[in-house]
Amino acid sequence: MHEAATMTHPATGQGHLILEIRDLEAWYGESHVLHGVSLDIRQGEVVTLLGRNGAGKTSTLRAMMGLVGRRAGSIKFEGRETIGLRSDLIARTGIAYCPEERGIFASLDVTENLMLPPVIAPGGLGLDEIYTLFPNLKERARSPGTKLSGGEQQMLAIARILRTGARLLLLDEPSEGLAPVIVQQIGAMIRAIKQRGFTVLLVEQNFRFAQTVADRHYVMEHGRIVDMVANEDLASSLDRLHEYLGV
Amino acid sequence: MIENLLFELEMAAPQVILGLVNGAFYALLSLGLAIIFGMLNVINFAHGAQFMMGAFVAWMLLAWAGIPYWGALILAPLLVGAFGVLIERTMIARLYKLDHLYGLLLTFGLALIIEGIFRNGFGSSGLPYAPPAAFNALNIDIPIMFLPGYRVWVVIASVLVCLATWLVIEKTKIGAYLRAATERPELVQAFGVNVPRMMTLTYGAGVALAAFAGVLAAPIYSVNPAMGANFIITVFAVVVIGGMGSIMGSVVTGFGLGLIEGLARVFYPEASATVVFVIMAIVLLTRPAGLFGRG
Numbered sequence: 001m002h003e004a005a006t007m008t009h010p011a012t013g014q015g016h017l018i019l020e021i022r023d024l025e026a027w028y029g030e031s032h033v034l035h036g037v038s039l040d041i042r043q044g045e046v047v048t049l050l051g052r053n054g055a056g057k058t059s060t061l062r063a064m065m066g067l068v069g070r071r072a073g074s075i076k077f078e079g080r081e082t083i084g085l086r087s088d089l090i091a092r093t094g095i096a097y098c099p100e101e102r103g104i105f106a107s108l109d110v111t112e113n114l115m116l117p118p119v120i121a122p123g124g125l126g127l128d129e130i131y132t133l134f135p136n137l138k139e140r141a142r143s144p145g146t147k148l149s150g151g152e153q154q155m156l157a158i159a160r161i162l163r164t165g166a167r168l169l170l171l172d173e174p175s176e177g178l179a180p181v182i183v184q185q186i187g188a189m190i191r192a193i194k195q196r197g198f199t200v201l202l203v204e205q206n207f208r209f210a211q212t213v214a215d216r217h218y219v220m221e222h223g224r225i226v227d228m229v230a231n232e233d234l235a236s237s238l239d240r241l242h243e244y245l246g247v
Numbered sequence: 248m249i250e251n252l253l254f255e256l257e258m259a260a261p262q263v264i265l266g267l268v269n270g271a272f273y274a275l276l277s278l279g280l281a282i283i284f285g286m287l288n289v290i291n292f293a294h295g296a297q298f299m300m301g302a303f304v305a306w307m308l309l310a311w312a313g314i315p316y317w318g319a320l321i322l323a324p325l326l327v328g329a330f331g332v333l334i335e336r337t338m339i340a341r342l343y344k345l346d347h348l349y350g351l352l353l354t355f356g357l358a359l360i361i362e363g364i365f366r367n368g369f370g371s372s373g374l375p376y377a378p379p380a381a382f383n384a385l386n387i388d389i390p391i392m393f394l395p396g397y398r399v400w401v402v403i404a405s406v407l408v409c410l411a412t413w414l415v416i417e418k419t420k421i422g423a424y425l426r427a428a429t430e431r432p433e434l435v436q437a438f439g440v441n442v443p444r445m446m447t448l449t450y451g452a453g454v455a456l457a458a459f460a461g462v463l464a465a466p467i468y469s470v471n472p473a474m475g476a477n478f479i480i481t482v483f484a485v486v487v488i489g490g491m492g493s494i495m496g497s498v499v500t501g502f503g504l505g506l507i508e509g510l511a512r513v514f515y516p517e518a519s520a521t522v523v524f525v526i527m528a529i530v531l532l533t534r535p536a537g538l539f540g541r542g
Contacts, residue, residue, distance in 0.1 A: 103431055
């Protein structure tokens with residue numbers, strides 16, 4: 001049955017429910033950062049989390065990966081509850097995370113960075129495919145990871161999680177701090193991986209970029225989801241979004 | 248003039264070689280400390296005690312089980328390394344979320360307990376452990392000096408083990424995990440790597456290196472409960488000079504300072520015991536991160 005659901009065209013966002021988050025709360029020490037986040041993602045969708053700084057977007061991704069101090073509620077991935085799992089076991093269910101600061105390792109060269117995340121399931125991109133999508137990474141294979149430009153580091157940070165066979169990618173502000181032409185490349189790359197059936201949850205502040213790649217947008221405020229806008233309704237919802245995002 | 252120089256050389260050579268042998272131990276011990284510190288952020292004060300345990304296990308294997316030197320060279324690091332794994336799982340792992348100081352205090356306490364137990368059981372006078380006769384083949388007997396083959400072997404073994412460790416860390420997949428987890432353990436774990444298990448094995452490997460050095464040391468120094476404590480103070484100075492957590496730094500600095508100590512014994516013997524600490528003070532004042540340290 002899942003097989004049939006996955007066959008649905010990804011662009012319509014009508015695949016089976018791959019992720020269900022209900023009433024997710026999270027804390028860093030004493031500070032309560034998420035106050036009951038609920039959202040759904042279907043197989044093959046690209047969904048963004050929009051919101052101002054401090055709204056809880058990054059914390060939502062980190063809570064999904066088990067990288068917060070404490071969390072409560074429910075996160076079901078492919079029907080399996082992951083709220084009680086350690087972060088390495090969460091990764092092994094098929095979720096891959098690309099942090100906002102990119103997390104390129106200075107003491108590893110580009111190839112080592114690329115090959116670092118262990119393959120957790122079949123179906124990831126092969127090295128050939130990755131080098132086709134990201135030709136720069138091949139040219140700079142032996143450079144230390146942090147000697148790449150910001151755009152190349154972002155490409156590397158995304159490329160390395162495409163290899164692993166994870167089906168759900170959590171990307172935290174991949175466009176941040178990059179030149180417009182690089183942001184366009186990242187957008188094209190996200191559309192390309194969507195074509196290959198990956199599901200993406202994208203944290204963004206830049207909704208002009210978000211609307212070029214996403215099927216739906218969740219809006220966060222004060223650690224909660226406050227609205228959801230389908231990409232095709234974006235034009236008619238601009239006033240509302242401007243108010244949320246203060247842009 | 249030339250005769251004078253030869254005489255100087257004859258005086259200097261044995262001390263320099265002795266320095267190199269000491270350097271071989273400094274390198275092995277500070278390498279283990281560096282690996283443990285890099286991955287676990289724990290300053291392992293029990294390192295000297297674990298070095299001493301390596302020597303004692305070699306002695307016990309020979310005296311009680313008839314297992315000779317070569318067997319001990321493999322078995323003692325495995326046994327003491329397993330002991331390290333046990334300590335990490337039951338005690339050190341509970342302290343990772345706290346300040347470095349707690350790990351230091353815990354391992355310092357463990358060192359005192361371990362040394363106390365061995366002093367109780369074996370006394371403090373020391374036990375003899377003869378090197379295998381086979382090493383006489385390596386004896387160096389030239390006009391300016393005589394060097395027992397076993398000491399030649401110690402230097403060779405230390406260089407080989409340091410080189411192998413460096414290769415594993417810099418050139419293998421396991422090493423890439425180790426380097427990455429040293430930088431960002433949380434992210435490496437979020438990629439699906441069992442980082443807590445890596446930390447346990449890393450501690451075990453660092454302790455095994457100390458025990459390996461202990462077996463190497465057994466035939467040179469008498470096997471006694473204080474042998475680690477004597478070494479470890481200098482080794483910590485070596486680690487500070489090389490740069491906390493730097494693999495290459497600890498090996499190069501270990502051998503380098505052994506040599507400098509040896510030279511000091513020739514040219515200014517009064518300073519031989521303090522030269523390492525003088526260098527440490529200078530390095531701390533001018534390059535607080537150490538000669539090979541980052542940042």
